[in-house]
Amino acid sequence: MKLSGSEIIIESLKKEGVDYIFGYPGGAVLHIYDALFAAKDIKHVLVRHEQGATHAADGYARACNKPGIVLVTSGPGITNCVTGIATAHMDSIPMIVISGQVSRHYVGSDAFQEADATGITRPICKHNFLINDRESIAETFRKAFIIATTGRPGPVIIDIPKDLTDPNIKINFEYKKNIKIRSYKVKTNECEDKIHDAAKLICSAKKPMIYSGGGVVLSKASAELTKLTKLLNFPITNTLMGLGAYPSSDSQFLGMLGMHGTYEANMAMHNCDVLLAVGARFDDRVTGDTKQFCPKAKIIHIDIDPSSISKIIEVDHSLIGDTKKILKKLISYTTNYKNNIDTVAIDKWWKKINSWQKKKCLSYAKSNKVIKPQAVIESLHKISKGKSFVTSDVGQHQMWVAQYYKFDKPNRWINSGGLGTMGFGLPAAIGAQLAFPKEQVICVTGEASILMCIQELSTCLQYGLPIKVINLNNRYMGMVRQWQEFFYEGRYAMSYMDAIPDFAKLAESFGHIGMVIDNPENLEKDLTKALSYKNRLVFVDVITDQTENVYPMIVNGKGHHEMHLAPSANEDIELA
Template sequence: MLQPIPKVQDEPHTDKRVVSKINGADILVKALRDQGVDTVFGYPGGAVLPIYDAIFKQNDIRHILVRQEGGAVHAAEGYARSTGKVGVVLVTSGPGATNAVTGLADALLDSIPVVCFTGQVPTHLIGNDAFQECDTTGITRPCTKHNYLVKDADKLARTIHEAFHVARSGRPGPVVIDIPKDVQLTPGEYVSPAQVTHKTYQPKTMPELDAIERAVELIADAQRPIFYTGGGIINSGSKASESLRKFARMTGYPVTSTLMGLGAYPASDPQFLGMLGMHGTYEANLAMHGCDVMINLGARFDDRVTGKLSEFSPNSKKIHVDIDASSINKTIVVDIPIVGDVGVAIEQMIKVWEKKKHSANKAALAKWWAQINEWRAKKCLAYKKSDTIIKPQYALERLRDLTKGVETFITTEVGQHQMWAAQFLHFDEPNHWMTSGGLGTMGYGLPAAIGVQLAHPGKLVIDVAGEASILMNIQEMSTAVQYRLPVKIFILNNQWMGMVRQWQELIHGGRYSESYTAALPDFVKLAEAFGGVGLRAKTPAELDGVIKQMMAVNDRPCIVDVCVDEKENCYPMIPSGRAHNEMILNSDQDISSKTPDEGLVLV
């Protein structure tokens, strides 16, 4: 049976009730204030002028002017991911909205809570192909968690509060609110967040205790267990990370993490096997393949993680905790599905474990760790060092060591540098690693870093970038300069779209079709032209000095152009279409013969 639907403020206004009305634009600003919003990322335009007017007249909410709307969404994502709060975006109609689409799709795939306001042409012009009109709700429907077109100023406040609820509840995601210009100027009734409950959207967060008990039973009986943790733990909040650490210590079981989950479990902990998946560590992937009990906590069996589905961890019983029921049994059929908040689920697992006085099977676990340590001894992340040329891995190792002890937030673009960052920078805390995992959006890192820096003034924020990715949203340098944000852009410059080049080298016969950027800018001068600091490191000997100089910049952005070995490839690697136990560790192994024909069609 459906729950009775609570009547939400639907009664018509009676004469007894004095309702003071304010116009739509003021409603929006008031609603943001009541939602605790302090920062909005946006770009003005014709269809949002009334909202910008309302923003002009107040001081509670800070507006950050980006240079392109796509940057606004990524900045809001960075802000959201590093704080756990909802990121807020404000853009105009038509091109403003379409430019925001990539960011929305990015936030959807990575489950980042974002509320994006888009201006719309006045209600009476909708559907007339008016200037800067587009079907924003139509275009954004498949790349948002939900969207609204508000045609009535009286419904605006409620819609905004609902949108924040939808964005942050359950599996978080982006929500668009499209507001025609006339609605922004029409007086409407304001309602506070406390007066609004969503009539239908109340996601289930409490796991079934029965399933938790069966899961703990399985976990306790395991001989070769592994915790496979994902971004859900970050989204659940810092308590979930604490619970994970506690449970892992209680059991003594190995922990691996997806790209999105890095930081939930400390990388420096000996129980941590590193990231898993296509460019994950040998030990993590082989442990996944060989385990007998897999405990998936807030991860979603992404294709980058599973490799060949039919050979994915063939001999394990699988437990899957996910707040989104549609993630369960989507690609991998599991034995114990648990729908609910992963943090709550781990807490309950700990309680059951303690109550039933479980303990790990010490002998079996010792054997399992001996096997894992054997895999570890392969040192799968080893690379050939050089005195003359900077290896990208070396650059990141130096960055890691020189920033040790300093609270550092890392964002990335997409490609080889992203994978190296995931492998070589070690994350010990959640919310310190912002990357575009699901959509793989080049150009994410710089605007995301801006969002992070705004949320964490005075903290070290570094965008680990490639020279190709950074050019996709380089205009945001101007934003960083305007707000004196000392974000660091650490470019591993190999002059190639490295990951594209790597695949062309390995499986397309070395035909480097369009993956070389023949006319790159001088990044030092580029930084200076924007009003930032530009630095360059050409040799390993220069690197430490340049990183220290970079860290000393505190009042403007700094681009570091690290000229790295252009031939370096990212290993280890599971060839596309292969299973975890078919990893390739280095360039000495032939990959093209290892890539099956069906792997060629995979991305």
């Protein structure tokens, strides 16, 4: 089969089972768009800004565990993708970004719309390629998919000069699935002895704790994690990225840990004697002061990335490989050692945990005068029966979703955890909704974040995406305001959102339904109504309490046992 470079790109994508491309056309990719025009099996989603394309592809990947595909032009096309690529990289999301480049004879000449795409993206991606000859296009695509989706996943950029996509020059096309990348190593299996030893250590624990992260979602190991936790009757906490991997409604779940984690989760971390870390990377928002992190615990760490081991916290026992495979083996070994477990000690440990839970650290002062943001999330959870896909932007609203929307399944909670990218939520919802057209997709956002990618409301109309945007509007960049209240004596430098648009009207001008909720008494009724529109995007502007803060909170440089609880909760902190 003889094909042009552009046709080879499209055929390669088909061979990889791609169904959606998120992109924006421009000079350097026009040949590719022309080939795409003829392709029937791949649907292209036209975004309104390239950043939106990357977040949409990212949201798609997070929702359905398939790589998200982006197609953009050279120069500003690829530079606009930088934030989205970095976002995916920090959270290990598989993504392929295809960027056009100026023709080879122009490369390096400061040509129109020329930017050094591979140079710019090098530190923020798993790998990148600049294709130099037509013959290597197919092989490069195969390599890119292998690299993006195996091991610790991540974004891969393929930069392709325009002349290589010329429709008039055709070459032989063959797509070899089994290719070897000499320098690319992924360790998927850990040696049996090490897993065996870990199982022994786990079963010897008197105050155990399981701490799991996004790696469990990425390796589709939710069932195995749940099975192991149930088998052991151990307490478990999830990181922000790991929420949903273990059912939040289960009694062994202690909630999220870390800076805005629950009292019981953080106290259990601080006091445990054996910590099993699964697909988590000891992020600073999780550990707090590393010198005070799990001071009494032997730590076992399961991760596919060797460089995650002992990077932040020195661990005692590392299991490197695919989380799912290792958990499976751990289940069978711990079954053998189950009789060694000191159930009396575990019961005592649970009693201690139950005493921490009595703090009710997520309780908040209810109000019938202003809408409490926490109440909005609780209502959303109730109305949607906890089954929705929920995306968020970054800030207070993100933390409130993490705390109050109790996710029971993986892949449902879609947020920018590592990079903390405002503007992520709406385009990510586009990706999630396309991946699951029949499911309810809710984007919880704030009036500051939503304005960073508001233009994607136009994309939502074009593709008839019935996303529900819940805008927690407190007229402040809430998290910035909170820090300024705590650490800058209430000097609210630039955190007040002046000249906020009328969001309901704005949404209507984009062709959607706009709603305002400002009365706490109507909250549940109006939210129910908003969520009941099956085929329309509804933008709900919820006017919330301006000065509400996210609690509990561990201030930078403090340990897990040094949380601040909400003023309404009992402040005296118990050191066990």
